[in-house]
Amino acid sequence: MGEFKVHRVRFFNYVPSGIRCVAYNDQSNRLAVSRTDGTVEIYNLSANYFQEKFFPGHESRATEALCWAKGQRLFSAGLNGEIIEYDLQALNIKYAMDAFGGPIWSMAASPSGSQLLVGCEDGSVKLFQVTPEKIQFERNFDRQKSRILSLSWHPSGTHVAAGSIDYISVFDVKSGSAIHKMLVDRQYMGVSKRKCIIWGVAFLSDGTVISVDSAGKVQFWDSATGTLVKNHLIANADVQSIAVSDQEDSFVVGTAEGTVFHFQLVSVTSNSSEKQWVRTKPFQHHTHDVRAVAHSPTALISGGTDTHLVIRPLMEKVEVKNYDAALRKITFPHRRLVSCAKKRQLLLFQFAHHLELWRLGSTVATGKNGDTLPLSKDADHLLHLKAKGPENIICSCISPCGSWIAYSTTSRFFLYRLNHEHDNISLQRVSKMPAFLRSALQILFSEDSTKLFVASNQGSLHVIRLLEGSFKHLHTFQPQSGTVESMCLLAVSPDGNWLAASGTSAGVHVYSVKHLKLHCTVPAYNFPVTALAIAPNTNNLVIAHSDQQVFEYSIPDKQYTEWSRTIQKQGFHHLWLQRDTPITHISFHPKRPMHILLHDAYMFCIIDKSLPLPNDKTLLYNPLPPTNESDVIRRRTAHAFKISKIYKPLLFMELLDERTLVAVERPLDDIIAQLPPPIKKKKFGT
Amino acid sequence: MVQLRPRASRAPASASAMVDEGQPASEEAAEHGLLLGQPSSGAAAEPLEEDEEGDDEDDEAPEELTFASAQAEAKEEERRVRDTVRRDKTLLKEKRKRREELFIEQKKRKLLPDTILEKLTTASQTNLKKSPGKLKEVNLQKKNEDFEKGSDSKKAKVQKVQTVGQNKSYLALRLKDQDLRDSRQQAAKAFIQNCLYGPGTNRTTVNKFLSLENKRLPVKKAAAQFLNHAWGSQKKQNAKRFKRRWMVRKMKASKK
Numbered sequence: 058m059g060e061f062k063v064h065r066v067r068f069f070n071y072v073p074s075g076i077r078c079v080a081y082n083d084q085s086n087r088l089a090v091s092r093t094d095g096t097v098e099i100y101n102l103s104a105n106y107f108q109e110k111f112f113p114g115h116e117s118r119a120t121e122a123l124c125w126a127k128g129q130r131l132f133s134a135g136l137n138g139e140i141i142e143y144d145l146q147a148l149n150i151k152y153a154m155d156a157f158g159g160p161i162w163s164m165a166a167s168p169s170g171s172q173l174l175v176g177c178e179d180g181s182v183k184l185f186q187v188t189p190e191k192i193q194f195e196r197n198f199d200r201q202k203s204r205i206l207s208l209s210w211h212p213s214g215t216h217v218a219a220g221s222i223d224y225i226s227v228f229d230v231k232s233g234s235a236i237h238k239m240l241v242d243r244q245y246m247g248v249s250k251r252k253c254i255i256w257g258v259a260f261l262s263d264g265t266v267i268s269v270d271s272a273g274k275v276q277f278w279d280s281a282t283g284t285l286v287k288n289h290l291i292a293n294a295d296v297q298s299i300a301v302s303d304q305e306d307s308f309v310v311g312t313a314e315g316t317v318f319h320f321q322l323v324s325v326t327s328n329s330s331e332k333q334w335v336r337t338k339p340f341q342h343h344t345h346d347v348r349a350v351a352h353s354p355t356a357l358i359s360g361g362t363d364t365h366l367v368i369r370p371l372m373e374k375v376e377v378k379n380y381d382a383a384l385r386k387i388t389f390p391h392r393r394l395v396s397c398a399k400k401r402q403l404l405l406f407q408f409a410h411h412l413e414l415w416r417l418g419s420t421v422a423t424g425k426n427g428d429t430l431p432l433s434k435d436a437d438h439l440l441h442l443k444a445k446g447p448e449n450i451i452c453s454c455i456s457p458c459g460s461w462i463a464y465s466t467t468s469r470f471f472l473y474r475l476n477h478e479h480d481n482i483s484l485q486r487v488s489k490m491p492a493f494l495r496s497a498l499q500i501l502f503s504e505d506s507t508k509l510f511v512a513s514n515q516g517s518l519h520v521i522r523l524l525e526g527s528f529k530h531l532h533t534f535q536p537q538s539g540t541v542e543s544m545c546l547l548a549v550s551p552d553g554n555w556l557a558a559s560g561t562s563a564g565v566h567v568y569s570v571k572h573l574k575l576h577c578t579v580p581a582y583n584f585p586v587t588a589l590a591i592a593p594n595t596n597n598l599v600i601a602h603s604d605q606q607v608f609e610y611s612i613p614d615k616q617y618t619e620w621s622r623t624i625q626k627q628g629f630h631h632l633w634l635q636r637d638t639p640i641t642h643i644s645f646h647p648k649r650p651m652h653i654l655l656h657d658a659y660m661f662c663i664i665d666k667s668l669p670l671p672n673d674k675t676l677l678y679n680p681l682p683p684t685n686e687s688d689v690i691r692r693r694t695a696h697a698f699k700i701s702k703i704y705k706p707l708l709f710m711e712l713l714d715e716r717t718l719v720a721v722e723r724p725l726d727d728i729i730a731q732l733p734p735p736i737k738k739k740k741f742g743t
Numbered sequence: 744m745v746q747l748r749p750r751a752s753r754a755p756a757s758a759s760a761m762v763d764e765g766q767p768a769s770e771e772a773a774e775h776g777l778l779l780g781q782p783s784s785g786a787a788a789e790p791l792e793e794d795e796e797g798d799d800e801d802d803e804a805p806e807e808l809t810f811a812s813a814q815a816e817a818k819e820e821e822r823r824v825r826d827t828v829r830r831d832k833t834l835l836k837e838k839r840k841r842r843e844e845l846f847i848e849q850k851k852r853k854l855l856p857d858t859i860l861e862k863l864t865t866a867s868q869t870n871l872k873k874s875p876g877k878l879k880e881v882n883l884q885k886k887n888e889d890f891e892k893g894s895d896s897k898k899a900k901v902q903k904v905q906t907v908g909q910n911k912s913y914l915a916l917r918l919k920d921q922d923l924r925d926s927r928q929q930a931a932k933a934f935i936q937n938c939l940y941g942p943g944t945n946r947t948t949v950n951k952f953l954s955l956e957n958k959r960l961p962v963k964k965a966a967a968q969f970l971n972h973a974w975g976s977q978k979k980q981n982a983k984r985f986k987r988r989w990m991v992r993k994m995k996a997s998k999k
Contacts, residue, residue, distance in 0.1 A: 119932065136931045138924060160931035178931055204934075251943050271938065294945060313939075344952070346939070730949055730968060734940065737947035743958045 059649075060426070064417050064719040068436060069395065069406045069708060071723050072731045073388075074114075076360030078123040078133075079349035083303065088351065088358060089131055090366060091120040094409055094449065097133060097143060100387070102353070104584050106368060107603035107639055108391040109545075112143055112150065113467055114409065116447035122163050126187050127170025134161040134175055140185070140192065148514040149467070149496060154192060156183055165208040165217075174217060176205025182219055182228065198233040201226055207255055212262040212305075216280065220255030225268055227280045237283030244272050245290040257299035259308060269296035269310050275320070277334065291318055291336065294736045298359075300352040309357045311347030314736045316340065317359045319371075342367040342386065345735045362733055364388065380635045388706075388725065389658045391587065393641050395709035395721050398459035401477065402713060403439070404721070405455040405462065412453055412464060414440035414482075417719065439482055445469070456502035461523060463509065465497035470511070474526060491530060494519060501547040508570070510556055512547050518558055520570065532573045534558075548589035550596055555612050557598050559586040565600060567612055577615045582606070588655065590643035595650055601640040605633060607655070607664075620666045627670055632677040633698065636660070644712050656710040661720070663699045671696035678702070863915055 074094040081088050088100040095114030101107055119136040126132055131143045138160055139153040158177030165174050166187075173185040173192060180201040185192045198217075207220035216236075217228045227237040243249040254271040261267065265286070266278040273292040278285055294313035301308040306322045319338040325331045345362035352358070355374040360366045366387040375382040394407045402417040416437040422430045444450050444466060453464035462473045462484075472487040499512040509521040509528070516536030522529045548557040555576065559565045564581040568574065579600065588601040597618055598610045606629065609621035617625075638658035646652045653664040671677055678700050704710070709721040854860075940946055953967035 136928050159927050254938055732949060734946040734948055735952050737945045738955060740955055740959065743955055
């Protein structure tokens with residue numbers, strides 16, 4: 058494999074934003090997650106829980122509610138008073154409609170999916186009709202005294218329960234009048250000065266309304282009479298979210314202490330028909346408030362202020378007990394946020410509203426395997442570039458020579474020229490970027506930094522030639538056959554002849570940059586692509602998918618390579634396929650064409666194509682045995698996949714030159730240290 | 744003591760007597776009341792006679808006034824008062840009307856011309872799909888300034904309402920809506936912040952939270968964030984600056 062000096066970088070201060078709402082769509086098995094900075098991410102739960110789409114956030118958009126309506130339409134509502142519909146094909150926002158009720162606190166789609174109910178700050182509940190193109194305001198229900206914080210439809214669509222501050226109202230949908238007003242105690246068996254906030258309500262088909270509130274109670278109400286049936290005190294802090302399954306035999310609640318409780322409808326004795334709700338399982342996977350929960354047919358999904366998305370499959374619902382039934386915790390991003398200028402040893406970090414440019418430190422010391430070498434020159438923070446405007450940065454890139462920086466937001470595209478004089482840099486903005494470059498999903502520079510490739514969310518690919526202080530638009534590759542398909546990932550060959558682009562559904566397209574036309578298309582695979590790269594010299598395209606499959610496709614020959622066919626026939630090692638996190642970056646060694654370097658969040662691996670492939674019986678993760686072992690044993694256990702788990706959690710790993718690697722790590726403790734305060738836990742002895 | 748006026752003659756009232764009418768009404772009423780009341784006791788009659796006798800100039804008997812005439816005079820008085828009040832009111836109304844018209848004139852001058860307002864109302868009825876990407880924000884600000892003929896426009900966040908006309912080269916904006924919306928959004932955010940992190944909630948710092956386990960170990964470890972790197976930042980900066988200056992001085996001294 059060779060010896061490498063590794064730059065361990067820990068100064069990327071990446072802190073993801075907390076999860077605010079979660080919405081599960083049953084038909085497509087997709088999960089929409091919205092975060093506190095306004096980003097909405099779509100996870101495909103059947104594609105190994107991969108984040109396939111995302112909508113960048115906005116500073117003024119404080120999303121408070123998210124829901125799916127009929128026909129796979131996604132709506133969100135927030136404190137700026139607008140209802141936003143997202144276009145899932147074109148990956149942009151279709152429109153934003155003002156509800157004229159002040160900040161919107163809650164939103165619920167009717168069971169049929171054709172109506173939308175919105176609860177506002179001024180106490181009004183507004184009904185909207187979902188038309189094929191837009192939504193249309195229908196009418197207002199009776200106005201209540203305080204803000205409507207949670208809404209729930211009865212499965213038949215005739216009644217609605219709305220939770221507010223200190224009371225719950227039950228509305229009749231046809232007339233719009235409030236039938237019952239149920240007053241909630243401020244504290245379980247007691248009085249309190251703090252008002253009781255009803256964070257969540259759920260309406261069951263037998264007329265039971267379940268409410269969770271800030272006093273830590275879960276209460277069952279009878280909506281026909283408007284009375285309290287049962288009262289459970291489950292936490293000392295707020296219970297902030299509730300989600301009921303479709304069969305209505307179980308529901309899940311999330312508390313501010315980070316605990317998620319599972320309630321199930323079980324029969325009172327083993328053969329009686331009478332059933333009651335019993336709290337069955339507590340899960341403690343979070344450290345901070347759990348502000349959103351969802352219940353899919355087989356799993357409990359929770360997300361909160363500690364930024365993890367936890368998917369817990371329920372054992373009794375899972376049919377096949379394999380690795381699919383394990384807990385999944387999604388913490389690190391599924392996209393690359395770091396780009397590297399190899400020649401000048403510069404790293405560009407992408408944050409939500411700014412970019413940071415760092416130069417790596419250097420050392421003159423040498424050592425043996427496993428030593429930590431002292432730095433003779435520290436890493437240098439060269440540039441802190443703030444993005445203009447309230448929108449989040451979608452993607453960014455630095456050219457390999459380090460003289461161009463480009464980033465894109467939803468409405469604008471920015472290109473900067475960097476001049477390096479000795480140790481200082483100066484920045485110069487290239488003005489008058491064309492309008493079609495905005496809202497780019499991926500930006501890539503060619504190896505010699507003369508061309509810029511931009512993949513927009515409309516499905517088209519733009520090629521721009523970069524000149525000394527300006528640019529020239531060379532060509533645009535349009536999407537085929539009128540489909541709007543956003544191009545998510547790009548890869549360019551080191552000799553500059555080939556450009557590979559992957560969309561969300563059709564296969565990977567390979568374009569010839571010299572002739573400016575489509576060269577070939579890799580056959581489509583039913584799992585999304587997570588990483589793409591083209592090898593130097595051989596021009597083999599290496600594709601990694603979200604189910605941990607790795608393909609190698611030869612571009613000049615227009616077919617899969619021999620090695621790829623061999624490994625597909627044999628299949629990957631079962632431990633390789635059971636990895637949780639997707640491969641986010643692939644790179645190559647300039648002098649060793651048989652090596653592929655790839656990494657995911659918890660390991661990095663060098664695949665040596667010349668060595669034999671492991672079968673299921675061999676040990677996958679075999680670190681180098683000590684040298685006093687005989688050569689025979691070493692040869693027996695050597696296989697193509699050299700995996701190292703020394704550096705984790707990895708955000709980025711790249712080969713800088715023949716003997717240097719850079720690994721950008723982000724320890725979980727550093728993220729937790731910057732989160733908002735959690736609820737106090739009193740432990741005996743402290 | 745009632746103040747007596749010069750006595751009027753019994754003859755039909757002369758012009759001079761007509762002048763001070765304010766007083767006769769009251770005093771006649773008073774006399775009248777005495778006549779009517781007619782206790783006619785000595786005590787009541789006495790002061791009259793005294794006054795009469797005290798008055799040397801006019802030795803005549805008090806005049807006799809009938810009820811009808813007194814009533815007529817009183818009515819006259821009231822009518823005159825009412826008239827003045829009515830006149831005052833109408834004058835005031837006129838003034839106010841004129842002022843209103845003046846204001847409306849001024850406002851009209853300040854507002855947009857009618858043609859553009861018409862376009863606005865018709866455009867609001869048609870269902871125009873809002874395409875935020877078509878108009879760059881930079882152009883938006885410039886066009887806004889050109890459009891609002893000299894009226895001061897706030898540079899801070901403007902709210903797009905709708906596109907006007909077919910040529911989408913400018914936008915009509917309502918600035919005061921944005922302030923209202925912002926303040927409500929701030930109030931909502933403050934409410935949530937207060938509910939979750941305000942007083943009465945049982946919150947603790949992340950450091951204490953993570954160090955809880957360290958405290959219960961058999962060998963107690965330090966807290967998770969034991970060092971406070973933000974301590975004495977000003978002192979450290981000063982020290983760095985001083986060190987740099989000292990080095991420069993040393994170099995200069997060593998060169999010499």
